[in-house]
Amino acid sequence: MNEMAHSDFEAMLHRALAPVDPPERLKTRLESTLQEITDAAVDELESWELSAMRDPRNWVRPVVATAAGATAGTALVILRVRAQQKKRKAASSSPLDLADRTVKAVVGEARKLARRD
Amino acid sequence: MEPKDKARSDREFSELYSSHLRDVYSYAYYRVGNHHDAEDLTEQTFLQAYRHFERAQAESHGRPLRPWLIRIAHNLAANLYRDRARRPQTPIDDTTVLSALHTTEDLVEGRDELARIIAGIKHLPEERREALIMRFALGMDNREIARAMGKTDGATKVLLHRAIKQLEEIVTTS
Numbered sequence: 590m591n592e593m594a595h596s597d598f599e600a601m602l603h604r605a606l607a608p609v610d611p612p613e614r615l616k617t618r619l620e621s622t623l624q625e626i627t628d629a630a631v632d633e634l635e636s637w638e639l640s641a642m643r644d645p646r647n648w649v650r651p652v653v654a655t656a657a658g659a660t661a662g663t664a665l666v667i668l669r670v671r672a673q674q675k676k677r678k679a680a681s682s683s684p685l686d687l688a689d690r691t692v693k694a695v696v697g698e699a700r701k702l703a704r705r706d
Numbered sequence: 707m708e709p710k711d712k713a714r715s716d717r718e719f720s721e722l723y724s725s726h727l728r729d730v731y732s733y734a735y736y737r738v739g740n741h742h743d744a745e746d747l748t749e750q751t752f753l754q755a756y757r758h759f760e761r762a763q764a765e766s767h768g769r770p771l772r773p774w775l776i777r778i779a780h781n782l783a784a785n786l787y788r789d790r791a792r793r794p795q796t797p798i799d800d801t802t803v804l805s806a807l808h809t810t811e812d813l814v815e816g817r818d819e820l821a822r823i824i825a826g827i828k829h830l831p832e833e834r835r836e837a838l839i840m841r842f843a844l845g846m847d848n849r850e851i852a853r854a855m856g857k858t859d860g861a862t863k864v865l866l867h868r869a870i871k872q873l874e875e876i877v878t879t880s
Binding site: 598599601602603604605606607608609610611612614615616618619622 | 723727728729731732735736741744745748749752753819820823824827838839842843844870873874877
């Protein structure tokens with residue numbers, strides 16, 4: 590196969606293997622899975638009995654649960670705030686206004702998470 | 707880790723997610739051949755990536771993390787195949803599913819070749835098929851593909867060359 594035909598073939602390969610857009614429901618699902626990780630960590634803490642804390646062998650679990658809850662929660666806030674960034678940009682009158690709206694969105698999402706907890 | 711560092715790490719993970727969600731999904735889709743499994747695979751890939759993100763960042767020395775993400779997806783897909791092999795059911799690399807991805811316009815434009823290419827990819831050895839997916843669906847260069855597949859740049863170049871050549875032969879003779 591000559592060079593021209595070879596590049597034609599590669600062009601066809603590009604078409605055959607075109608990138609595939611992920612469905613919108615997948616993004617929602619990913620965020621809710623992160624939320625589940627947070628919830629599971631919170632449940633772990635809630636079900637913890639104070640009396641069990643007397644045994645040092647049980648100290649590791651709540652610490653791990655707290656860490657998991659904090660990291661997943663932070664990531665979720667970031668993902669949610671980023672998802673709305675285009676809308677905020679369109680609604681903003683200036684970069685300062687956009688910054689203000691973004692900060693408010695971060696606070697709002699964090700509050701929503703805190704309320705769920 | 708300090709809270710400030712953790713916030714930065716989460717922000718960077720969020721950027722990685724936004725930048726490469728389509729890459730991971732495309733890879734997953736062409737690897738498993740249907741949307742349902744591709745969604746599961748993509749979700750698991752990002753959850754696993756999130757768990758190991760800080761370590762991956764530390765070990766990447768500033769290099770792009772896309773090959774690392776694709777490697778996670780590759781390993782998870784291999785597990786999926788292994789699990790399915792234990793519980794025989796509908797083949798997950800059915801090319802009729804791949805064909806469904808392409809639009810009517812593609813087909814109307816006389817794309818017999820396109821259909822033959824899609825069918826031909828199925829007959830390639832797994833490693834060659836993966837290399838083609840990374841190159842053509844994800845637009846990865848040789849170095850990125852090499853990192854994702856754990857090969858040298860030279861070996862990857864040869865792998866891609868042979869994959870394209872074999873596919874051309876399959877398409878020509880079909």
